[in-house]
Amino acid sequence: MRTEKEYVQWLMSVPRVGYLRCRKLLEQFGSAEAVWEAPAQELLQVPSVTRNVAEEILVSRQSYSFQEQADFLKRTGIRVLHKKDPEYPLFLLQIHDPPHILYVKGEFTLLDDKAIGVVGTRTPTNYGVLVTKNLCTELASAGVTIVSGLARGIDAIAHEAALQAGGTTIAVLAGGVENIYPPQNSSLARRICKQGLLISEFPPLASAHPGMFPVRNRIISGLSRAILVVEAARKSGSLITADQALEQCRDVFAVPGPITSPLSQGTNDLIREGAKIITGVADIWEEYPDWQANYSHKMKDEAFQLNPEERQLLETIGYGGVHLDHLIRVSQLSQGEVYRLLLEMELKGLVKQLPGQMYMRSSV
Incomplete structure (x- = not known):
């Protein structure tokens, strides 16, 4: 016996149906299986379903193979989740229009x-x-x-x-x-x-x-x-x-x-x-x-492997706050290089910029 999940896969595969028409069809008929069974005159009553779209649906019933689809999914290692499956992501179910199926x-x-x-x-x-x-x-x-x-x-x-x-x-x-x-x-x-x-x-x-x-x-x-x-x-x-x-x-x-x-x-x-x-x-x-x-300081050291210039700046900055000019003098690097190093360390969460071109180490 075919499942609703299989019927939705068929419906989404029909040319010209797409996400929006699939949603309207499911709202109108209640299930993809009912869409499979519906005659052309009932399909045409759905908003946005034109005669060409209805014909595509009718033709696809003759050419679509549920078994071929199942074999293809198994061969490629693709899993299909229907929104009523227990494995379907709960966070995604919270949105107003969650996908009916997901290929993962x-x-x-x-x-x-x-x-x-x-x-x-x-x-x-x-x-x-x-x-x-x-x-x-x-x-x-x-x-x-x-x-x-x-x-x-x-x-x-x-x-x-x-x-x-x-x-x-x-x-x-x-x-x-x-x-x-x-x-x-x-x-x-x-x-x-x-x-x-x-x-x-x-x-x-x-x-x-x-x-x-x-x-x-x-x-x-x-x-x-x-x-x-x-x-x-x-x-x-x-x-x-x-x-x-x-x-x-x-x-x-x-x-x-x-x-x-x-x-x-x-x-x-x-x-x-x-x-x-x-x-x-x-x-x-x-x-x-x-x-x-x-998150830990150990993780930071392992993930970012500070170079000697960064380590020197970090040690100079400390937790009390240091002016940019002092960092340039102590490091003997150019202003542009110090700016670059400070930006990288700031993005890593190692330092914070304070008003007046002051910098301090992050307490995190």
Whole structure:
């Protein structure tokens, strides 16, 4: 006997149906099995179901093979979760439009882990790359799962940092888990399968197209306790994810950037509108003190391996506060080099900047 999960897989595979029409059909008929049984005249009563769409549904009933689909999933190691399955992520069920099914490949138990979604531009600056690497390395090292979309730029950097830190990461795809987009991230996707999870609500071989990305983004925020936006221009897809996070009652964090950079306009706007400003991982621990239990100075030393210049600066700074000019004199480094080292250590949560170009060691 076929299950509702199998019927939903069929319905999502029908050309021209897609996520929105699938949702409307299920709302109208109550189940995907009822859609399978429905005559054409009843299908046409559903808003947005045109005659061409109804014909696609009727034709697919003749060509679709439930057994071939089951064999394909077994052969590729893909697991399917229906929203009524006990393994379906509880956090995702809280949003107003959770996916009816999820295709997952990798460690599916990560779906209920403590997680932060990290999003940003596909063309980051050096500053954005550094911030993403440092924050995601430290978060992943402390046991936080990094959720992102496997896109170029910030997404890929976030996934890579989590893997290199020995942590876990979830990639939510705008296409199928067997049709990786962009293709140049295929190798990264294979590594994620071994140490994390690939997930999509679209059929495994589905190709990504522009309309799928906003739909995908609601899953990134839905799986996460908070969304962290690193670099984003105005009218960026990352801001859509932030808006969805707010609708889902998730926290929104943003990294401030130079006011002269177009890629910081979106994040600076978010901060102006009330997003929590993130200048180091300590700001995140401040919001989630229960997550800080896995965080220690030992972990910092192991994860970041301070170089001699950083160690000298850290020892000079101490906990009482030191002026920038004093650090330049003691270190005998250029002002630009000291600025760079201080930024890196600030992002690692090792130092804090105070008013008047003063710096002090973080107490975390």
